[in-house]
Amino acid sequence: MLLPQAKDIKLNGNVSNSKMGLGKSIKMYLTIFVATTCVYMVLYQYHMSRQPLATNEVIKHTDKSSSSASSFIASYLWSPMSSINATAMGQGEGQGQAQMQLHVSNATELSSSPSASIVESAMSFLSTVSLPLSLSSPSSSDAKTNITTTTTTTAAAAAVTTTTTATTTTPTTTTTEKLLRTTRTTSHAHNSMGSAGGVAHKTRSTFIAVSEPPPLYIITPTYRRPEQLAELTRLGYTLKHVLNLLWLVIEDANRTNPLVAHTLDRIGVPYEYLVAPMPEQYKLTKRAKPRGVSNRNRGLDYLRANATEGVLYFADDDNTYDINIFEQMRYTKKVSMWPVGLVTKTGVSSPIIRNGKLEGYYDGWIGGRKYPVDMAGFAVSVKFLHERPHAKMPFKPGYEEDGFLRSLSPLDNAEIELLADECREILTWHTQTKKNPAALALNVTRYGNTNLAFIEKLLVRP
Template identity: 40%
Template sequence: MSIRQLTTLLKRRNTILLLLCLVAFYLIWFQLAGLRILEGSDGHHSDQWEERVSKELQALRLQASQMREQLTRLGSDPAHWRHADLATIYVVTATHAVPTQKADLVRLMNTLSHVPNLHWLLVEDAAHKTDLVRNLLRRSGLVYTHLNVPTPPEYKLKPTDPRWKKPRGVLQRNAGISWLRENLEIVDANGVVYFADDDNTYSLELFAEMRDLQSVGVWPVGLVGGVMVERPQVTGGRVTGWLTHWRSDRAFATDMAGFAVNVRLFLNHPTALFSLESQRGFLETDLLTQMGVTLDDLEVKADQCTKVLVWHTQTLKADLKIEKQLAKEGKAPSNAGIEV
């Protein structure tokens, strides 16, 4: 389904809402009719009718719930599809189960909710989709796709490993890329793909900057690589190198948050993916090289790369020493029965 088709569908929201009203009316009518039948029947038939009415009401409530959920997935808030002429931004986010996962995702979700024509591809690093992520997406009001793929144990970081020791989110980002290639009938070929970590901080200006990309757009990233900012070196409106402390000799010495790619590049290079075998810091370079991108192809954004619109912030590891003490004492965890 294209953006225009989705827009047309959203224009039919009044029809869907009318159907919901009819369902509600039918529920009330059915309840009253069932009561009248029960009043004029003997005890045996009364039990049968009561059971039948209960089942019918349960089925109708389920249908109404499914219709409400569909409205949410299509963006029940029209802000997400208000501008039919804008290209779609596909935000691919890898996420995994840590105590701060929901907090990180809620923060990112709240940012994305202000961006029109956006499709969130949220990919869990897990063998199965979790209720935590599923419920968050259903309540988000965003257009989304929920995916999952586990990282093999040998490629996972150990608790004592530094974050940079092994590439993270590789297979999850690849799952998002593959989804785009496998759903050509509903993907906006003029769209843009952006790989957004769940614990970064994003200015809304960034999404406006990347919207019209024809190839690969680049911009500075704050608080990354041990310095205040890493950024492309721009001369005469084009990228001539990279202002970064670590391995500035990389062909594309940018952070994952520092670039976005036009969808067509992924479609025209069907084998281009991130690699688990990439050297430290070369995930971005290896991907863009596979698509034949050169410095001349890069589109300079963020006022000639002089503005920082994204920051590589990192959520602190949650201090749960008291939880560990509770477990040692055989006591229930503080979050028993509640999602945090």
């Protein structure tokens, strides 16, 4: 029989042992929790460090060669790169270079991440994108290229556009043919607008054609009308998302319009503004007029004289475009085609594809045409155009597309590349803008000293 004192000692020992067991259990569970958390953190870091986009499943596209994959991805990573031109334009050379250095530094930080392979492919193109050129000769003598700009006329009284020669250094890269040509001219269109226009930009954006990705030449006919500036603005800001592009804006007029030049400067897409009036014999006819033919043929002449590679496309300013079609068409080897929506009573103009082969054409008006397609539904390789020196668009209303494609013969249907998911998607639309009447004259006596006097100069009169 235990004494009361011995009983107390035994009970205290049991309590002490149970507390120690509980402490050990808590410590064990905490150890397991911490270890598990650390394992999860390591796995999470490993997962995050893996390249997020596998090369075999990044973006499903129809590049014509595996070597173009990096340029395709880069075109999406750096699609706003044309904003560099717009930012640097109107700023000093030092500010433009500072903007460029900022983009490069940001890209350098990205290159330290596990997705460096993608960023490096984008950076390889970044070194050759279009940037404003310095008019002073650099000190380095390596890889110097003389660039002669073209003379552009403007409608301003006393507006003189000078031809200058700039020298720039280009990085030495074996895979890219650095410079085809570039433009840099002083914009006098703003000065001719007086106080109403203001001087928003001093110099035009530049264009440097590089072979990766292949350059695009967008030929846009235009003419004076109330909707002209609105439609050019809409198309221009679509083209601003497309890399390595020169916009050939060709007006049906005897001289350039300072309002158009001001609009193109403000948008910031590298451009050439030319004129090509319709021949008088077609202006006087009472029948349907071949609108835009002289403009497009002028664009073809320009490309024969100034371009050696790339792809040309006729983009009317009253159409609507998905920018994906530009990325697809730029790899055209000869001729590529795709559907165009909102055309005639059928609602679409498209090649007919059966079992992956071009079988015919679907259009609301065939009219005996061999190629009953819309102007917005095909693109042509510049090299292929050079091989057809006599190819041009005929002055025959309704048969412009057919006549031009016929002039590219010999052209077999098997050589025509089918874009937009083998013509199963609509990426261009023939929307057309509602026609508006000319604006009424402003009451100068009543509104002459208001902002309406400024807006007055931007309106189209009868």
